[in-house]
Amino acid sequence: MSILASLVNAYDRLRDAPPFGFSSEKIGFLISLNEDGSVAHVVDLRDGEGKKKQPLMMLVPQPVKRTAGIAPNTFWDKTSYVLGVTASEGKRTAEEHAAFVKRHLDLLHDTSDPGLLALRLFLEAWTSEQFIPPFWVDEMKDQNVVFALESDRLRNIRLHDRAAAKTLWARVSAEGDSAAQICLVSGHAGPVARLHPSIKGVWGAQSSGAALVSFNLDAFESYGHIQGDNAPVSEASAFAYTTALNRFLERDSGHRVQIGDASTVFWADSVNAGTSGDAESLFAVFFDPKMDDAGEVKKIGIQLERIRKGEPLRDIEPDLDKGVRFYVLGLAPNAARLSIRFYFEDDFGVLTRNYQRFVDDMRIEPPPREPYPPLWKYLSELAVLGKRENVPPNLAGEWMRAVLSGTHYPLTLLSGILMRIRADGEVNALRVGVLKAVLNRNYKREAPVAFDPNNKNRGYLLGRLFAAYEQAQTAALGSKVNSTIKDKYYGSASAQPRKVFALLESGSANHLSKVGKQSPGRRVNLEKLIGAIMDKMDPGGDPFPASLPAEDQALFGLGYYHQRNEFFKKAAETADHGETAQ
Numbered sequence: 256m257s258i259l260a261s262l263v264n265a266y267d268r269l270r271d272a273p274p275f276g277f278s279s280e281k282i283g284f285l286i287s288l289n290e291d292g293s294v295a296h297v298v299d300l301r302d303g304e305g306k307k308k309q310p311l312m313m314l315v316p317q318p319v320k321r322t323a324g325i326a327p328n329t330f331w332d333k334t335s336y337v338l339g340v341t342a343s344e345g346k347r348t349a350e351e352h353a354a355f356v357k358r359h360l361d362l363l364h365d366t367s368d369p370g371l372l373a374l375r376l377f378l379e380a381w382t383s384e385q386f387i388p389p390f391w392v393d394e395m396k397d398q399n400v401v402f403a404l405e406s407d408r409l410r411n412i413r414l415h416d417r418a419a420a421k422t423l424w425a426r427v428s429a430e431g432d433s434a435a436q437i438c439l440v441s442g443h444a445g446p447v448a449r450l451h452p453s454i455k456g457v458w459g460a461q462s463s464g465a466a467l468v469s470f471n472l473d474a475f476e477s478y479g480h481i482q483g484d485n486a487p488v489s490e491a492s493a494f495a496y497t498t499a500l501n502r503f504l505e506r507d508s509g510h511r512v513q514i515g516d517a518s519t520v521f522w523a524d525s526v527n528a529g530t531s532g533d534a535e536s537l538f539a540v541f542f543d544p545k546m547d548d549a550g551e552v553k554k555i556g557i558q559l560e561r562i563r564k565g566e567p568l569r570d571i572e573p574d575l576d577k578g579v580r581f582y583v584l585g586l587a588p589n590a591a592r593l594s595i596r597f598y599f600e601d602d603f604g605v606l607t608r609n610y611q612r613f614v615d616d617m618r619i620e621p622p623p624r625e626p627y628p629p630l631w632k633y634l635s636e637l638a639v640l641g642k643r644e645n646v647p648p649n650l651a652g653e654w655m656r657a658v659l660s661g662t663h664y665p666l667t668l669l670s671g672i673l674m675r676i677r678a679d680g681e682v683n684a685l686r687v688g689v690l691k692a693v694l695n696r697n698y699k700r701e702a703p704v705a706f707d708p709n710n711k712n713r714g715y716l717l718g719r720l721f722a723a724y725e726q727a728q729t730a731a732l733g734s735k736v737n738s739t740i741k742d743k744y745y746g747s748a749s750a751q752p753r754k755v756f757a758l759l760e761s762g763s764a765n766h767l768s769k770v771g772k773q774s775p776g777r778r779v780n781l782e783k784l785i786g787a788i789m790d791k792m793d794p795g796g797d798p799f800p801a802s803l804p805a806e807d808q809a810l811f812g813l814g815y816y817h818q819r820n821e822f823f824k825k826a827a828e829t830a831d832h833g834e835t836a837q
Contacts, residue, residue, distance in 0.1 A: 258598055259440045259468075259488065261582050262496035265522050268531075269502060275494055276428045278317040278452070279502070281310035282331070283398025287408045290369050292376025295405040297391060301398075308394075312505075315401060315415055316424050317494070320450040321463065327355035329362070329424060330374075330415040331401045339383035342396040352383070362427065368419035370404040377402075438489035440496070445489035449482050452497040456504030456511075457518045460588035467500070467586075467593045468493075500584075510535065512543040515634050515643070515651020517585035517596040523603065524580040533572070534579045534603045537562070541610050543629050563614055563627060568607045576604035583659055585652050596652025599659040609661040616692035620705035621820050623684035630655065636685045637671040647671060669693045673808055677746035687816045690809035698806045706817040711791050713800070714807030718814025720756070720788045721748050724763045726822050727781050730774070731766035749811040752799040 266272055273279055287296040301308035319326040325347065327336050332355060335341040339352030356378045363375040385391075402414040414420055435444040453464025470476055470485045477485060503510035503520040511520045521538050523531035536555055561571050569576040581603040585596035599606070614627065625632070631643060634654070638645035653665040672686050694702040703710055710716070725740050740759060748755040763785070771778035792798040803811065 257440070258584060258595070259492065259496045261522075261524070261600065262499045263440055263492050264524065265503075265582075266495035266499040268524075268528070269499060272502075273314050273498060275491060276317055276424060277314045278498065279312050280315050280318065280331075281399055282313040282315065282401050283310040284395050284400050285403055285408070285413070286337075286377075286400060287403050287405045288370075288373040288377055288414075289405055290373050292373050292380055294377070294390075296408070297395070298408070299392075299394070310398065313401065313413075317428075317452065320453065325351050325354050327351070327358050329358070329427060330420060331399060333399050334396050337400045338381065338386055340386045340396055342393070349383075362423060366419070366423075368417065370402075370407065370414050370417045371419055371423070373404055374402055374414060436484075436487045436489075438492050439486060440488050440492040443489065445491055447484060447487045448490045448493035449484070451488065451493045452501075454497060454500055454504070454586070454593055456501065456506070457586050457588055457593055458513055459516060460593060461591065465588060465591055465593050467497075467595075469592060509539065512539060514542065514585060514630055514655045515646045516587045516648065517652045517655065518587070519583060519585045519655065521581070521583045524582070525578055527574070530574050530579055534575055534581060537575070538581070538583075538603075538606070562607060562611060565611050565615065568604050575607075577602060579603040581606050583655075585655060587652065596649070597656035597659070599656070606659060609659060612661060613658045613692075616695050617688040618704050619684050619688040619691055619816075621684065621824075623688070628685060630658070633685055633689055636683075636689065637668070637675060663697045664693050666693070666697065669697075669805055669809060673749075673805065673812070676812060677749075680741055680745055682745075682812055682816050682819075684816075687813055690812050694806060694809050694813075700806060700810070702810065702813055703817070706821050708787075709791075710814070711793075712807070712810050712814075713793065713796075713798075714803055714810030715814035716788055716791055717752055717756070717799075717803075718749070718811035718816075719818040720785065721745070721759070721811070722815045722818035722822070723781065723785050723788065724759045724766075725819070727763050727766040727770065727785075730777055730781065731769040745815075749803065749808045751802050753797075753801045756799045 283299070283301050285296075285298040285300055286294060287298060289295050299308075300311040300313075302311065303309050315331045316329045318328050331337075333341075335345060335348045336351045336355040339348055341348050359378055360375060363371050366372055366375065403412065404414065404417075407413070407417070415424070434446070436447050437444055438447075451466060451468050454460075454467050455462075455464040457465060468486065468488065470482050475485065476482075499522075500520065502508060503522060504518060505511075510522055511518060513519065519542075521535060523534040523538075525531040525534070533555060537559060540555075540559055558571050562568065567576075579602065581599075581601065583597070583599040583606075585598070587594045587596050617633075630651070634646045634651055635641045635643055637647060637650065647667060650665060650667055650671070654668060656662070657664045668689055672689050676682055676686060691702040691704070694700040700712075703715075707715070721740075721744075728736070728740055740762070744755050744759065748759070767778050767781060770781065789798065
């Protein structure tokens with residue numbers, strides 16, 4: 256099923272789905288009118304305190320598609336259009352207000368409805384000079400505004416909710432409909448959407464929204480068709496897919512997670528709404544463990560733990576294993592449009608098995624502090640200064656696609672982690688987990704999860720040996736030296752061992768000599784370890800090759816991490832027994 260078709264189907268299953276022609280928008284203030292057009296009240300609809308006040312989400316007539324021109328909405332808009340006032344410089348505020356007034360005076364010139372007549376009288380009498388505190392507050396500027404008749408306001412009815420307003424809006428919406436064509440999404444004949452409604456809520460995209468489907472240059476058009484006629488999608492289907500997508504992209508919708516630069520939405524399709532909800536809740540915590548605080552996750556916590564331990568989903572929840580179709584869509588900004596980073600469609604059971612494989616790929620001992628880190632934490636290890644905005648472009652989407660579909664990971668993960676380790680010398684559980692995952696899946700290398708003293712891979716052994724030399728330096732000089740051998744030589748030792756290890760071996764002899772004067776037993780243990788590692792080197796080969804390929808550099812990092820933590824483990828065990836570390 257195509258992306259648009261699956262979203263149209265999702266619209267039909269939305270709770271409280273807005274009717275065709277209406278949209279859920281952020282509304283900050285309500286102007287309540289008397290029947291003579293005078294203002295009865297100005298009501299702040301926002302919730303919260305101070306600068307954290309949030310506008311109220313309200314169903315209003317669908318907004319127009321604004322580009323560079325001036326185009327007013329019907330029965331509502333921001334204050335520059337409705338009142339002719341703005342907090343910014345507003346070079347064309349007067350033109351915007353004039354357009355709003357003209358549109359509504361034209362629409363309402365012969366109305367007899369008391370509410371619509373009150374709006375017409377208000378617009379005829381209003382001037383921006385009347386916007387005077389304290390009745391009109393500065394906080395209102397640039398907020399979206401709706402109207403209500405005062406008698407209706409007390410019953411929580413807005414002007415656009417009145418029957419006469421809905422009838423007028425339906426007539427206005429139908430004006431200019433194109434000739435009926437077969438919709439590529441639904442397969443039914445209907446007027447074609449010339450411009451599709453904007454998609455809002457994508458991280459990094461324009462706050463006013465961006466287009467998922469658009470044709471705005473001659474180069475994109477063919478056979479004389481313009482804009483939406485190049486890919487006929489009916490007005491009804493365009494409204495349905497954009498409404499569903501905008502609902503999923505809302506901050507607290509329970510249908511979105513942020514994966515790098517990809518705003519990721521997901522939804523399930525099942526005959527049982529409860530089963531679909533369980534699948535969506537599980538997916539959310541697969542990739543965003545902060546959702547663990549939500550009540551929904553507490554209900555499925557046991558199933559989640561069993562899934563992460565690798566138990567088959569059919570044994571945990573048979574209804575989720577089959578019969579639940581699952582969709583995941585990743586969107587990223589691309590100028591005024593949206594770019595599709597990835598799209599996944601399959602049974603939830605397939606997705607769960609791929610997730611379990613990912614969890615197994617990332618497993619490392621000792622583990623990171625957080626048992627199941629979200630994907631964004633792994634991605635931050637690839638970013639300069641660890642900032643999410645510095646994650647390499649497209650990488651998040653490529654990795655997420657591989658996780659969902661069970662395919663090879665992008666090799667930029669391997670090169671990116673190796674580059675960051677060389678740059679800052681940080682070898683932690685998250686980075687080593689990524690290296691191990693790429694080795695297992697892409698190179699079919701059996702990278703060990705925990706410390707493996709019998710592993711004979713040259714990269715792994717060289718990493719262990721480097722950690723042993725570092726430990727000798729620490730034992731001799733303490734942990735507060737200005738620059739350790741890791742700080743100086745890790746990058747070159749992992750890439751070009753021959754250039755470095757002869758130097759390290761010489762320096763290690765001096766360190767071991769000093770350790771022997773302080774703690775002979777510790778020196779013996781370190782010498783035995785270094786000798787045992789060297790004995791495992793290929794006797795017929797060069798123990799220190801001129802260079803290591805990327806996969807052996809990854810194993811170097813893995814060996815270093817395991818051996819270094821083995822030292823910490825033994826030190827902790829010795830301390831627990833009240834003994835002096837030897």
